[in-house]
Amino acid sequence: MSDPVRTLHRTQSVCPVCLRRIDAAYVREGETVVFRKTCPQHGSFSVPVLRRTDGLPAFEDWQRPKTPSYPAxxxxxxxxxxxxDCGLCPxxxxxxxxxxxxxxxRCDMACPVCYAAAGTADVPPDPSPDVLARQLDRLREVSPGCNVQLSGGEPTRRDDLPDIIRAVRARGFGLVQVNSNGLRLGREASYAVRLREAGLDSVYLQWDGPDDAACAPLRGTxxxxSLMARKADAVRHxxxxxxxxxxxxxxxxxANLSRLGDLLRQALxxxxxxxxxxxxxxxxxxxxPGELLTAPRLSLFDVLAALCAQAPELVRPEHVHPPGCEHSLCSFSAVYARETGPDGTPGLRLLADGASSCCGPTSPTRPAAAPLPVPLEAAEGARRSRQFVAAHWAGAGRMPVPDAAADDFSRFLARAGVERRFTLSCMAFQDALDLDVERVRGCCIHVMRPDGRMVPFCLHNLTAVDGSMLYPDRLRPAPSVPETGGGPSHA
Incomplete structure (x- = not known):
C-alpha cells in the first residue's frame, strides 16, 4: 500500500501562465515532497522540492525560523x-x-542561459551616471551599509565602471562587488588593478564547470x-x-550537475x-533552454545530494545549514578551513563555529523530538549575513578590525585566517513555477530599479510562460517613486 498524500504547509504562489496569485502547498507524496498549485483558468502545476535521497535532512527539519523585521x-x-506591491512594501x-x-x-557574450536576457541587439540604453547616483542615494537612505553588487548584462562593458565603483564606495556601503563573465578581466591584465584602486572588493565570476565542455550548454563557446582559459586568466589577474x-x-x-565534485576541487x-x-x-x-513547465529541474536538495556523492571527502550533508537571513528553502551554506593533504592535494575542514556565528545555532539533522531553534530576529540575521559576506568575499586588507566593544560575531570575522577559509553555498532562485510568496517576503537580495523601487531578485526577473515579466521595464527610469506597486490583477 502506498504512503498517503499529506499536506505539510500551505502558502500562495502565482500561475505560471497568467501570473495571478493562487493558493499553493508543499505536499508529501510518499518520500517525495512537491510544491503544488492550481489556477482556476490554467490548471494544476507541481514541481519536486525533495526527492528521496538517503542521508539528506528531512524537509520538516530543514528550518531556521525568523521573527519578521519590516522596512523602516x-x-x-x-x-x-x-x-x-514591491518597492519594498510595508x-x-x-x-x-x-x-x-x-x-x-549590454554583454560581450550571448549565453543560452541569461537571467537578464542580455546581449541582444535591442537592449535599452545604459543608465546615466546621474540615474545611478540617484539610485545609490536612495539605497543609502533605506539600506545604509548593505552590500552592493554591480550587475548587468556585463558591467565591464561600461568604460566608466571604475567611476561607478568609486560612487558606491563614497556612500559608505559594505562590500562592493562586480558580477562578471571575466572576459575583460582575463584579457586586460591591468584592468583588475584599476577596479581595485577604484574601491572594488570582490568579483562574482561566472564559472559553470571545470572545462569548456561542461560550460558550453550554458555559455556557448x-x-x-578557450572560454575557461580566459576565465582562469581573470582569476589570476x-x-x-x-x-x-x-x-x-x-x-x-x-549539462554540468555531474561535474560538481570536479568543480569544487578545481575551485580549491x-x-x-x-x-x-x-x-x-x-x-x-x-x-x-527548454520549456518552463516541462524542462528538468534541480532543487536545493538535489544539489546537496550531488555534492555529497561526487566529493564525499570534502562535503557531507551535516556540514551545511539553512540560512539565518533569507527563507530556509532559499539556500544552504557551509564554512571550511583550507587544508593541504600529505600529497599536496587541497582539502577542507569544516568550521563548526562558522555556522553558529553566521546563522545562529541550528542543526538540519535535529532529532524529531527536539524543539525547533529559537527564532532569530530577521534584522539580526541580515546584519550577520552582510558582515559575513563582506568579510569572506572581499580582497585582502578590506576587513576592519573591530574594537574591544565589538560583539562576538564581529570578533569571529576579524580573526586571522580569512584567506584560509572557503565558503560553499547554494541559492535556489524562484521562477514562475515554484514561486512561494513566503520566500519572497523573506528575500534579502533586492534589485535597485531606476524608478527608485527595490524589488526582490526573483520577482525582478520573473517571467510567465509567454515571456511577459511581472515587473517589466527593468532599466527604464521614472520621474518619481510610485505610491503603490504594479502587477497583474489577482482573483
Missing amino acids: RPLTEAAQGCPF GHAQHTCTALLEVTL LPGE CAAAGLGVVLVATLMPE RLGPAVRGLHLQPLSRFGRY
Missing part, C-alpha cells in the same frame, strides 16, 4: 498584496543584505579560444590585484583568492 522606510504601499519581512544595481544590459573572487555556477541537470586548486564556490540551480526566467 517602505517605498510602496500594500495595495494588491504580495507579490504585486509587509516585506526582511532587510536588504545585498542590493543589485544593473548598470547595463568563444571563437578561436584578480588575485594579483588583491581582489576576492567567488566562482558562481549555474547548474543544469543535463585555484588558490586562496577564490573565496568560495556559489551554486545556483537554473531558474527559468530571462533566456533559457
Whole structure:
C-alpha cells in the first residue's frame, strides 16, 4: 500500500501562465515532497522540492525560523498584496543584505542561459551616471551599509565602471562587488588593478564547470579560444590585484550537475583568492533552454545530494545549514578551513563555529523530538549575513578590525585566517513555477530599479510562460517613486 498524500504547509504562489496569485502547498507524496498549485483558468502545476535521497535532512527539519523585521522606510504601499506591491512594501519581512544595481544590459557574450536576457541587439540604453547616483542615494537612505553588487548584462562593458565603483564606495556601503563573465578581466591584465584602486572588493565570476565542455550548454563557446582559459586568466589577474573572487555556477541537470565534485576541487586548486564556490540551480526566467513547465529541474536538495556523492571527502550533508537571513528553502551554506593533504592535494575542514556565528545555532539533522531553534530576529540575521559576506568575499586588507566593544560575531570575522577559509553555498532562485510568496517576503537580495523601487531578485526577473515579466521595464527610469506597486490583477 502506498504512503498517503499529506499536506505539510500551505502558502500562495502565482500561475505560471497568467501570473495571478493562487493558493499553493508543499505536499508529501510518499518520500517525495512537491510544491503544488492550481489556477482556476490554467490548471494544476507541481514541481519536486525533495526527492528521496538517503542521508539528506528531512524537509520538516530543514528550518531556521525568523521573527519578521519590516522596512523602516517602505517605498510602496500594500495595495494588491504580495507579490504585486514591491518597492519594498510595508509587509516585506526582511532587510536588504545585498542590493543589485544593473548598470547595463549590454554583454560581450550571448549565453543560452541569461537571467537578464542580455546581449541582444535591442537592449535599452545604459543608465546615466546621474540615474545611478540617484539610485545609490536612495539605497543609502533605506539600506545604509548593505552590500552592493554591480550587475548587468556585463558591467565591464561600461568604460566608466571604475567611476561607478568609486560612487558606491563614497556612500559608505559594505562590500562592493562586480558580477562578471571575466572576459575583460582575463584579457586586460591591468584592468583588475584599476577596479581595485577604484574601491572594488570582490568579483562574482561566472564559472559553470571545470572545462569548456561542461560550460558550453550554458555559455556557448568563444571563437578561436578557450572560454575557461580566459576565465582562469581573470582569476589570476584578480588575485594579483588583491581582489576576492567567488566562482558562481549555474547548474543544469543535463549539462554540468555531474561535474560538481570536479568543480569544487578545481575551485580549491585555484588558490586562496577564490573565496568560495556559489551554486545556483537554473531558474527559468530571462533566456533559457527548454520549456518552463516541462524542462528538468534541480532543487536545493538535489544539489546537496550531488555534492555529497561526487566529493564525499570534502562535503557531507551535516556540514551545511539553512540560512539565518533569507527563507530556509532559499539556500544552504557551509564554512571550511583550507587544508593541504600529505600529497599536496587541497582539502577542507569544516568550521563548526562558522555556522553558529553566521546563522545562529541550528542543526538540519535535529532529532524529531527536539524543539525547533529559537527564532532569530530577521534584522539580526541580515546584519550577520552582510558582515559575513563582506568579510569572506572581499580582497585582502578590506576587513576592519573591530574594537574591544565589538560583539562576538564581529570578533569571529576579524580573526586571522580569512584567506584560509572557503565558503560553499547554494541559492535556489524562484521562477514562475515554484514561486512561494513566503520566500519572497523573506528575500534579502533586492534589485535597485531606476524608478527608485527595490524589488526582490526573483520577482525582478520573473517571467510567465509567454515571456511577459511581472515587473517589466527593468532599466527604464521614472520621474518619481510610485505610491503603490504594479502587477497583474489577482482573483
